[in-house]
Amino acid sequence: MRDVAVIGVGMNHWGELWEKSLRNLWTEAALEAVEHAGVDRVDAMTVGCMSSGLFVGQEHLGAMLADQLGMGPIPGTRVESACASGGLAFRQAYLAVASGVSDIVLATGVEKMTDVDGGAATYALSAAADQEYEGYHGITFPGLYAMMARAHMKAFGTTRRQLACVAAKNHDNGLLNPLAQYQMKVTPEGVMASVPVADPLGVLDCSPITDGAAAVVLVPVELAKKMGRPYIRVAASAQTTDTLALHDREELHSLAGTAKAAAMAYKEAGIGPKDLSFAEVHDCFTIAEIMVTEGLGLFEKGKGGPAAEAGVTALGGKIPINTSGGLKSKGHPVGATGIAQVREVFLQLTGQADKRQVKNPRWGLTQNMGGTGASTLIHIFERA
Amino acid sequence: MLGPARYWREVPQRYRYEAAKCAKCGKVFFPPRLVCNKCHSKEFTQTTLAQTGSIETFTVIRVAPTGFGDEAPYAVGIIKLDDGVRITAQITDCELDKLDIGQKVRLEFRRLGKEGESGILRYGYKFVPVA
Numbered sequence A: 001m002r003d004v005a006v007i008g009v010g011m012n013h014w015g016e017l018w019e020k021s022l023r024n025l026w027t028e029a030a031l032e033a034v035e036h037a038g039v040d041r042v043d044a045m046t047v048g049c050m051s052s053g054l055f056v057g058q059e060h061l062g063a064m065l066a067d068q069l070g071m072g073p074i075p076g077t078r079v080e081s082a083c084a085s086g087g088l089a090f091r092q093a094y095l096a097v098a099s100g101v102s103d104i105v106l107a108t109g110v111e112k113m114t115d116v117d118g119g120a121a122t123y124a125l126s127a128a129a130d131q132e133y134e135g136y137h138g139i140t141f142p143g144l145y146a147m148m149a150r151a152h153m154k155a156f157g158t159t160r161r162q163l164a165c166v167a168a169k170n171h172d173n174g175l176l177n178p179l180a181q182y183q184m185k186v187t188p189e190g191v192m193a194s195v196p197v198a199d200p201l202g203v204l205d206c207s208p209i210t211d212g213a214a215a216v217v218l219v220p221v222e223l224a225k226k227m228g229r230p231y232i233r234v235a236a237s238a239q240t241t242d243t244l245a246l247h248d249r250e251e252l253h254s255l256a257g258t259a260k261a262a263a264m265a266y267k268e269a270g271i272g273p274k275d276l277s278f279a280e281v282h283d284c285f286t287i288a289e290i291m292v293t294e295g296l297g298l299f300e301k302g303k304g305g306p307a308a309e310a311g312v313t314a315l316g317g318k319i320p321i322n323t324s325g326g327l328k329s330k331g332h333p334v335g336a337t338g339i340a341q342v343r344e345v346f347l348q349l350t351g352q353a354d355k356r357q358v359k360n361p362r363w364g365l366t367q368n369m370g371g372t373g374a375s376t377l378i379h380i381f382e383r384a
Numbered sequence B: 001m002l003g004p005a006r007y008w009r010e011v012p013q014r015y016r017y018e019a020a021k022c023a024k025c026g027k028v029f030f031p032p033r034l035v036c037n038k039c040h041s042k043e044f045t046q047t048t049l050a051q052t053g054s055i056e057t058f059t060v061i062r063v064a065p066t067g068f069g070d071e072a073p074y075a076v077g078i079i080k081l082d083d084g085v086r087i088t089a090q091i092t093d094c095e096l097d098k099l100d101i102g103q104k105v106r107l108e109f110r111r112l113g114k115e116g117e118s119g120i121l122r123y124g125y126k127f128v129p130v131a
């Protein structure tokens, strides 16, 4: 296996982008990444997308988007693992370069979610859970995470305010990210008073519906060095699965898939959680960020809530989490999220994160998950 | 959109609570599976779910998905049945603000909602608190 580098990134200003189609959204981000990387060709591309069929009635994105980019007949591969589709697209591109099959690979993600109404969008997202044995009974995604939150509160004494602090912190970070969907400050009190969605979660505990795309270019480290451009090294790639239905898990207040993938990734990178300078994680709901930081071993089980409240995970804290604003503030076009996380790590590790720059970072981690944690992708990156 | 066959296939579980017990290690699966995820045996005997259990976690749905809009707010929980099987279901005939983890519940057959996508009234199990 060859060492692999990320040398170029692209992303739109995410939001409710009624004037942009899926193909145009995607092509903008892909073109930006290719130009940013300074490559004159792409050997293959991957597309992470959860449900273009239900969101815009279009499948077959591999072929459509390779053509839109003017890169046909290169191989275009669409992959899906619900909200972790972007992370999976990155891993497939990484494996293609690491194995020597391809030299220059474009990893992308896209979701166009606002062409359908809220009910249809909720339905499309709910397809990531067990439709016959969870969805049939009227449970929603916020509801599933609310049940995890309630279990976490019962087991560890996690408070409603600690959940709210996660949202407030990520909105503070999003204010420093010009591409974030929601650049507005929210307070823990505001989150706690927000319209209830599924007790104990309110609307400000939930990531939004978003249109957006992101893209990154991967090449062998040797080629990146030869090109003389800023790059970061992929130090580890891990993927796990867990039961599709939440009720089949051994524990309802922890993420076994994240813990397992983290252990694999740390081993491959030769580091531990204490070595990380920052992490971009899957905060689809406030409770998710708390459970993920525990799964990554940054905090003991049950200590993630107090850490968030104490500012340990804030920009300038001991371990900044979601400096981009996270899914909560940056937005969550589900298939694009995992790629945008890699973009943030690239900016941080190459010192280009501007107002939200972490001081002198060396190791960055991305954690992207699908459903209630049934799919997990973790990548670790090192500064060149 | 979705044909009635999709609904009909699940009737043994939704109406009769049919589960499968691994003939080798005894783990109970609901719905039944073709291979045991614990010991990988492919031999099962048919069994019926325990009808009492307790609430492991729950939520009150305030923003309901399509097809459940008229019923919000309503409670949904993960119930651990006395045979060890966990299932997701609505908890009904209860005061929403009095629900708690550990509450004992009993399974009942109820209507789940109005006409679904398959064009038929949806029935299945719900849970009610027991003293």
Ligand SMILES: [Zn+2]
Residues within 6 Å of the ligand: B022, B023, B024, B025, B026, B027, B036, B037, B038, B039, B040, B041
């Ligand atoms: Zn067995």
